[in-house]
Amino acid sequence: MRKRIGIIGNGVAGLQLAYSLKNEFDVTVHHYEDLDEIRQGRIRSTQVHFHPALERAQRFGMQAVDGAPPIHTIHFNMGSQKLFVGKLASPAKSVDQRYAFAAGTSDLTRQGVIFRKARVKPNEIGELAENYDLLIDTTGKSGPLFPFPIEQELTPFQTPQRKCIVGYFTGVSPVMPEGISITVLPGAGEMFEIPALTEKGPVTILFIEAVPEGPLDAFKGIKSAQDFEERMKTIVHNHFPGVYARIHAEHFSLVEHGAYLQTAITPIVRRPYGMHGDRLILGCGDSAILADPITGQGCNTASYCAEQLLTTLLEHKDSPWDEQVGMAYWCRIRPYVTAVTNWTNAMTGPLPEHIAQMLMQAAQEQEIANRIAHWFEHPSSAYEAFTQASERA
Numbered sequence: 134m135r136k137r138i139g140i141i142g143n144g145v146a147g148l149q150l151a152y153s154l155k156n157e158f159d160v161t162v163h164h165y166e167d168l169d170e171i172r173q174g175r176i177r178s179t180q181v182h183f184h185p186a187l188e189r190a191q192r193f194g195m196q197a198v199d200g201a202p203p204i205h206t207i208h209f210n211m212g213s214q215k216l217f218v219g220k221l222a223s224p225a226k227s228v229d230q231r232y233a234f235a236a237g238t239s240d241l242t243r244q245g246v247i248f249r250k251a252r253v254k255p256n257e258i259g260e261l262a263e264n265y266d267l268l269i270d271t272t273g274k275s276g277p278l279f280p281f282p283i284e285q286e287l288t289p290f291q292t293p294q295r296k297c298i299v300g301y302f303t304g305v306s307p308v309m310p311e312g313i314s315i316t317v318l319p320g321a322g323e324m325f326e327i328p329a330l331t332e333k334g335p336v337t338i339l340f341i342e343a344v345p346e347g348p349l350d351a352f353k354g355i356k357s358a359q360d361f362e363e364r365m366k367t368i369v370h371n372h373f374p375g376v377y378a379r380i381h382a383e384h385f386s387l388v389e390h391g392a393y394l395q396t397a398i399t400p401i402v403r404r405p406y407g408m409h410g411d412r413l414i415l416g417c418g419d420s421a422i423l424a425d426p427i428t429g430q431g432c433n434t435a436s437y438c439a440e441q442l443l444t445t446l447l448e449h450k451d452s453p454w455d456e457q458v459g460m461a462y463w464c465r466i467r468p469y470v471t472a473v474t475n476w477t478n479a480m481t482g483p484l485p486e487h488i489a490q491m492l493m494q495a496a497q498e499q500e501i502a503n504r505i506a507h508w509f510e511h512p513s514s515a516y517e518a519f520t521q522a523s524e525r526a
């Protein structure tokens with residue numbers, strides 16, 4: 134008899150898991166928003182998927198959304214000084230999660246995966262787990278529903294290190310060659326410009342990572358799309374003149390009224406397995422590994438962990454799914470999670486001296502610029518660079 138798996142959540146981790154598990158197991162996805170609620174709701178992320186995650190999506194036959202502008206490069210600016218343009222090994226993409234999640238959910242439904250609509254409550258986890266051989270909590274940053282213990286070693290902060298301020302705009306000319314542009318204002322925060330695709334067409338995402346109470350933390354109390362638009366224009370004018378120069382004032386607006394977001398994340402890493410009686414419960418994605426979005430890794434980490442979870446289950450396909458299986462999954466992802474977490478956390482603080490020097494060298498040497506761009510595709514290489522730097526210091 135095929136084993137039964139329950140997945141809570143139809144976001145990045147939940148959908149990839151459903152696609153990759155459905156041929157070997159009976160999969161049911163528990164979710165609480167219907168397709169129109171997802172599509173008409175607020176934006177959720179900037180969702181850049183680097184090529185390892187895109188390749189996984191293709192391997193698992195996930196519903197592709199065509200037409201996203203390819204992201205070939207990372208432009209890096211320090212204040213008003215342009216330092217370098219690093220080339221990614223393969224193009225990345227950003228497709229509005231509302232669009233991608235709705236497309237994936239309806240495609241999986243057509244393929245026979247069962248979707249049950251209800252917001253699962255923490256006190257229902259035990260009862261739900263009884264229905265399955267395995268329950269996977271992919272409830273994102275609002276989760277987890279299961280009390281996975283915190284890994285203190287990988288959880289250094291008690292408060293958010295940045296305020297995240299995001300709008301999807303029309304009327305901004307893209308940087309060339311097409312890519313993500315990062316502008317760092319030391320002590321104040323960062324601006325990321327990201328070309329992306331929404332259901333309404335292509336947009337430029339303006340994403341500010343503001344140091345709390347600093348000069349970019351200037352969106353408090355904003356409750357309407359119009360006020361958000363105006364404040365963004367003022368902040369870009371005052372702090373990011375290079376971006377402002379590419380704004381066409383007459384066309385500059387949010388692509389629609391739900392296309393802005395303000396949030397703040399306290400990074401937390403949790404041990405992603407536990408037992409409820411004799412039932413195994415695993416965590417995947419933000420519900421277990423939650424990071425500040427400064428390095429754009431959350432979706433990519435969720436995708437990596439979802440694939441490792443699949444591999445672990447296939448290896449133990451014919452044996453009972455118990456705590457040993459949970460441990461095997463955690464051992465498998467821990468090195469990657471350690472690397473991406475430590476790199477991301479380091480990026481929210483003052484940059485180590487050797488990394489600052491490397492950024493300056495990248496302005497002279499294209500090979501170093503490319504190596505830095507590759508950090509986003511392979512965060513373990515970033516972690517190595519940061520660790521070597523601190524060992525030498």
Ligand SMILES: Cc1cc2nc3c(=O)[nH]c(=O)nc-3n(C[C@H](O)[C@H](O)[C@H](O)COP(=O)(O)OP(=O)(O)OC[C@H]3O[C@@H](n4cnc5c(N)ncnc54)[C@H](O)[C@@H]3O)c2cc1C
Nearest residue numbers: 142144145146178179180181253273418419430431432433
């Ligand atoms: C401002 C910002 C920018 C970001 N930019 C990037 C980026 O460029 N690149 C990148 O890789 N990552 C980025 N991230 C992180 C990325 O968006 C997340 O890491 C990723 O979406 C996590 O996937 P997930 O499946 O864990 O959770 P989600 O994608 O959030 O999905 C969670 C799902 O669970 C459902 N759910 C929640 N609670 C319940 C419940 N009780 N019952 C049933 N269903 C439930 C939700 O409806 C949702 O469908 C960014 C995040 C933010 C906030």
